[in-house]
Every structure is written in C-alpha cells, then in structure tokens.
Amino acid sequence: MTEDHSELNLCPNCGKENLPMATRCVHCGSEMEDLFTIFGQPQSPDEQSEDSLPDIIEEIRNDPSLKTPTEVEPIPEVPPADQINESLLNSEELPDWLAKVRERAQGEEDAIGDLASGTIAMDAARSEEVSAGVEGEFNAWINRVREKSQQENSVRARQLPNETEDSDQVPEWLQRIRALRPHLEEEITHEVKTKPNYADEMPREWTDEALDELRRQALAEDFEQEAEPLPTTSTGAEEEELPAEPETEELNEPVQDEPELTEDDFHNIPDDEDEILEPIPAEDLALSPEEADEAITDESEKEEQGAGELEALEEEPEPQIEEILEAPGQDVSLTNASQSEEVEEALVEEPASETEASETPEQSELEPSMTEDETGLPPEEQAEAPEDIEEPADSDSVPPDLLLLRDQQDRASLLASLIEQEGRVTAGKQLTRKPSGRGGRLAVALLLLIGLIVSILIGPAAMPTDTPKSIPALALDEKIQTLVQNDRVLVVLDYQAATSRELESLAAPLLTQLHSQGIQFTVLVSQPSGLFLAQSLLAQAGLPEDTLVEHLPGSYLNLISRAMNPAISDGQDTLTQVKDLRSFKLVLLVSDFSDNIRGWLEQIAPWIGSLNFAAVTTQMEAPVLSPYFDSGQLVGYAAGIGDGNIGAQTTFSYRAYRVGLLLMLVMLLLGMISKGEEDAIRREEERAE
Amino acid sequence: MKRPIPLIVGALSGLIVLAAMFIVPQGGGILAIVLNWVIIVAGAALLVAIASLVLTHVRFIAKGKKGFLLSLVLVISFITTLALGLLLGVDRPSFLKFVGAIIRPIETALLGLVALVMMSAAMKIFRERGWSSLTVSFGVSAIIFLILGLGFPQNLNIPVLNEVIRFVEGLPMIGARGLLIGIGIGLLLMAFRVLFGMEGFGND
Known part of the structure; x- marks a missing residue:
C-alpha cells in the first residue's frame, strides 16, 4: 500500500481524482467504466474471441513445459529486467499463448487494452511528482518494507478498529473513504473487528517460542478470530512481489517436502479459495510487462538475502491476489502501468501455480499457512515464521476448527447423557388398554343375560322355607294376625308396572291371609295404571274379581281434609266411596316409592291416631322406611324376597335371583380390580420415569 | 322478573x-x-x-x-x-288386561336395563372417580349387601354371625334418618321461600 494518490482513479477526461469504485467522474461526470475494463476479457458474450482467458488458462495447464519440475532446481540468478524481457521475447520456448499475446501487443495499436489506455491517460494527467517513475516507487516501497515498518505494512482494507483509530496507520485512501462514507466504514469495521491485532503486541523478533505463544493466544481467543484470514503484513509489498512467482514456483518443491505440514493444521481458508482467486489474473492483465520485470528484479534481490525470505516470498502470491480482490485501494494500483505488467506476469504464473496445486496436494496444503503469515509480522520475520507457524505449536492443542462453542458443548453433553442411558435397564412401557364403552357394556350384558338365562332354563329352585324374615316383616305378620273378622282394611296400591312383580309377590300372600281371616277390603289406586295392576294382584291373591277398586286422584292429598274433619266426608260428595278413614283398622300401603309412603305417614297419620299403617315396598326403598318402623309410625313392613315368603310361588325363580346377585358382585369386583391394576401400572411407569 | x-x-x-x-x-x-x-x-x-x-x-x-x-x-x-x-270403559276387565299386557313387560324390561346400567356404572365408577371415600364406601357396602342378599351367611346359622348381620342390616337406617332429616329441613326452607315470594311462581 502506498500513501500517495495512486489508489484513486484519475479521470481520463479531467484528470481529477475519484474513488476507486466510482464509475463516473464526480468532477466532470464522464464515464470511468473503461478503467475497469479488463484486457482480453470480452465486454459482452458476442465479443468473445478465440484467445479468451479460459482458453489461455487451459493452454497453460496443458502445456508440459510449465509443469512443475520434480526435482528441486537451484535458484537461478535473476537477470536484469530488460534482459529478461528480451530473453522472453526471443525465447523459442515461449508458449503459444504468450507469443500470441505479445504479437498482438506489437501488432495492434490498442493491444494493451482499454484499461492500459486509461492508465496511460491517467499518467499523462498526473502531476510531476508522480513522474518519478514506477521504478522509483518500487525502490522506495521496498525500502520501506525492509525498514520493517509494521505500521505502514499492516494496514489493509479490512483493518481492526483499534488499528483504524490510529490515523497515522490508516492509508490516505481509507481515510478519504471514511470521510465520504462513514457508514460504510463502520460496516466494514464491524465485519472485521473480530480480527486480532498483533501489530503492536508482537515481539519484533520472532522465535519458535514466541510463535508458539502467539498460537496459544490465538487459540484461546474467539474462534472466529482465528477463522478469519489474518491481515497481511504488507499489501503493497506483496503486490510488488507478484512477479516473483516464477522463482517461488521453483522454490515450492523444498517446501512440499516438509513433513510437519498437515492438512488439518491451520485450515481456516475455505475450499473454494481457489475459485475466488481464479478471476484475479484476468484483472491483472492490465499490468505491463516492464513492471513484472522490475518486480522480478526486486524479488531476486530479496531472494539473495536468504532462503527464509524466499520461502516467504514463495507463499505470498496467492495472498497478494486475495488482497487485490479485497482491498479497495488495490484497484487503483492496477491502473498503474507498471503494475499492469506485474499482473500480466501473475496471469502467466497463476495458472501454472493452479496446475501445480491441482497436481500436488501438498502444494495446496501450503496455502492455509499463508494466512498465518498475515499475522502482522514484518516481512523478514514472516520469511522465517512460516515453517514455525505451519507446524502445530502443540500437538495436544485443539485446532481452531475443533473449538466448541457453549451451545455445542451443551449438545455434546446432552448426547453423552443419552448415550449413558442407552444401556440402562428400564421398565418397558406397557400399553394401557382403555376398554371401549360399547365392548365393555356388551360383555357385561351378555354375561348377565347368559347367567340368568341358564339359571332360568335349569328351572325354578324352591326358596328355603325356613328363611328368616326381617323384624318389620315379622311385626307386620303379627299385626295381621291380630285382625279379626269383619275388620276393615284399606289397601292403597301406588306402584308402577315395572315393580309390580316384586310387590305383588309380597302383597299377594298378605291379601290371601287377610281374606282367609274374613277381613273386608277396600282397594284404592293412586295411579291410573293401578287399575289393571290391582286386577292382577287380586287374581294372584285369589280374591274375587268383583272386589271394589277405586281410583284416588291426588293420592293422600285427597284424604287430608277427611282425615282432619270426618264431618266433611259425611256431609259432602266425595270423589271416592271412602268416607271415613277412622273406620279402618289397618291401612296397607303397597308402594314402590318411599316418598308416597312418607306422605301418608306424615300427612294423614297425625290426624287419625287410632289408625295403623303398614307398608309393602321394594327392597331398594326399605331402608328409608326403617326409621318410621323404629318410631312406631309403621306397625310393620315387608320388603324383599325373603319377607314375602314367596318361596312357594311357582312364578318366582330363586336361582335366577341369586345368579343375578352373584354376577353383579363379580362385576363390581372386576371394576375394583381393573382400577387397582391401572393404578399399579401407572405407579410402575412413574417409578420407571 | x-x-x-x-x-x-x-x-x-x-x-x-x-x-x-x-x-x-x-x-x-x-x-x-x-x-x-x-x-x-x-x-x-x-x-x-x-x-x-x-x-x-x-x-x-x-x-x-x-x-x-x-x-x-x-x-x-x-x-x-x-x-x-x-x-x-276403564273398569272393564278385558280392557285392563289388554293395557296391562302391554305396559307390564315394557316397564319390566326397562327396569332390567336400569339394572344393567347400574352394574356398568358400578364398574366404571372406580375408573372414573378413582379411589375416594365415596367410591370405596360404595364398593364395600355394595359387596357386603350383595353377599347378604345371596343368603349364604344367613344359612350358616351362626349366632354371632347372625348378630353381626343384624347389626349390619340396621346400618342403612342411620343413613335413612339423616336423609329424611335433610329432606324435611329442605322442604321447610323451600316452603318459606315460596311463601315469601323468593322461589317458585312468577318467574318468566
């Protein structure tokens, strides 16, 4: 990098300076696109010629004369630039493509291309202070390089923020860019701010230990800092050293023989680096051959200083090209006529180097090490550094590519825990079967029906005659036995057809007993369906069919007033023939609903103290009546099969009744067992988890 | 309103x-x-x-x-x-037999279905409600009274067992008393609410 205004494009029209990326002059408005025109590259697909760049590169690759020699050849003594130029022109061994290029350059007026024309115009417009010539600039520049001015050499387009803070280290072109486009500068700075700055912290003389320490520090820092290509020590120097590539190619062989280099070491350059570098020679075609010769001369002077420097120079060309692409100011240098020649040499040499890289993998292994050279070391130290840097500082040290981020470490620990649990014995997850409602109900219904049907088909089993009755039933029997002939008994039927079988089996024996004792019956029904139910009951009890059965609308509510005041029933027409409840010795309530019985006992009984109430009900309703029996409001009640002494009844299947009860018991136990099993499985799963 | x-x-x-x-x-x-x-x-x-x-x-x-x-x-x-x-006429025996012959089997069958539904509900109550005081007391009491309903313990004629059975059969009366007391108090409060216009008639 130079500090003069060579990085800026000069307008071919007005000769004033413009930014490198400007396509139009900011002063006169004239087009500056021509400055970026690459010689030999067609401007449009229609302009493609036979001597296009890909063809030239292909010829270079196929040219056996440009293949890398297998043996290490001694470093030739570099002749003066003029001699080299003449020798190259007159050499019979020149490749065809180069001969064509030079013939074209001699034959055609504008063979050097539009870019060179632009640069010539620019040179003409430049002031006299630039007229010192390219050679003088090169000498001055090389002197600066050899003075190991780290501050001047380490500045690049992508500098670190702390580097940019020092205005002395910032090139003029960058300062102008920052002045014009501060935001862009910030963005650029932000992108590269993770790059380490070794310029001020590096020891001036690099030893193996110092380089090892440097590498450890680099590994300890952020991985991205290592991943990014490190800044080169001297951009301008590398630009000038581009023509030295022919010599460096010859020096590649000793480097390839170094056993310490491995591919894994310092491989922070993407694999497509070569692809990025490929178009560079095309841009560099604008360099003039004279510039290349001068560069070769300077390079030969460097090589005379030691093999270490030669090795460093050998590795520099590709980073140079990379910097040409990356550094904005490098485009300005391309406008220099001397540098255009230099780039032309690079065009000649770069395909050869690519061919070598493709043929020898070891050659490509050296490329990553070039980024390590960009650590801000002085050129001389860089020449010594590569071997040390390319070697792993510590065999046990972790390569930068293998450094784990925190998130990666967490994932790794999770994976490790999963692997640890893989071998453990865990309880297998058992499928919890949820029986469908339809299937379960169908199974229950079938089981119950099958049991009942089988028990019925076997035949009715006689109920044991000695089955003990309940106490209320015994009290009811005793009360009935106290009745004498012509006593009146009111029988109230208040049940539905669904429970008629159970109640009739209980009530019929009682009615039969009453009828046998000469008791007079009065039958009332409180429900419309009671009429035909009473008929059935009377038939079962063996009573005459002409027995009076009356419907009592409103049930016991219809009798409350008569119970309160017997005079009412005597003097008024009533809905029933029951005029006075006090004439009855016993009221026998046959009901399947305990509330109706309770209504009789609570609404009627208090008004008639001498009236006795008894009940025949279902076994389900019996518990509700037990308090009334215990309090004496009921003289007795019969409920259930055992109280009815129905064992003698042929219509009743005692076996079916017991089978039904047994099946219900089994189902209930199954429900409890299934729940217990489900809970056990759940506990086992929770324990396993 | x-x-x-x-x-x-x-x-x-x-x-x-x-x-x-x-x-x-x-x-x-x-x-x-x-x-x-x-x-x-x-x-x-x-x-x-x-x-x-x-x-x-x-x-x-x-x-x-x-x-x-x-x-x-x-x-x-x-x-x-x-x-x-x-x-x-509604008092004609033939008419009553005709109606009774239809209604009696239908209602009896419905009662049988109720028995099946209750048995299924008894199975599902443990799975749906889990183990609680309600379900456990229900299950235990159901098992005990179903066993007593089968008549096997009574046929053993063991005096001590008969006393135990008698005591157990008297337990439902305790619950029935509480139930009846609750019903009586509820009816009384409902009557007061109706009398004072707080419940019942007049709602839209």
Missing part, C-alpha cells in the same frame, strides 16, 4: 293451607276446597300435557321429521287406548 299476581296467589294459597292445618277442625273445610282445586288443576294440567305431547308428535309426522315412525306409533297407541277406554 317476577310477575306479582302469580306470586301473590301462590303465597296466599300456601298461607291459607298452613293456617288451615293449625285451625282444626274448622280449617278442614277450607283445606278440602283448596286441595280439590289442586287436584282438578293438576288433572287439567295432565290433560294439557297429553294434548301437547300428541300434537308435537303429529307435527313430527306431518313434517316427516327424522324418527317420525316412533311418533306414529305413539299417536296410534294413544288413539287406540283412548278409543277403547271410551268405548269399553
């Missing part, structure tokens, strides 16, 4: 009946009149309900609504029963 007139009528009716219960025997006449009104109104309401039911199903049939065949069966059965009752 409660309508005032039904509210006043309901409250006055309740107060009259309650007063008549305390004015014995003079209050018996008033109570008889009021209760007869109640019975007649209830009968009229039953007729209205029957008419509404029949008309609803007739509309279903007319519109061909889904399940109208069942509505058709209902209407036909109602008309047939009504016609036979009017022609033959």
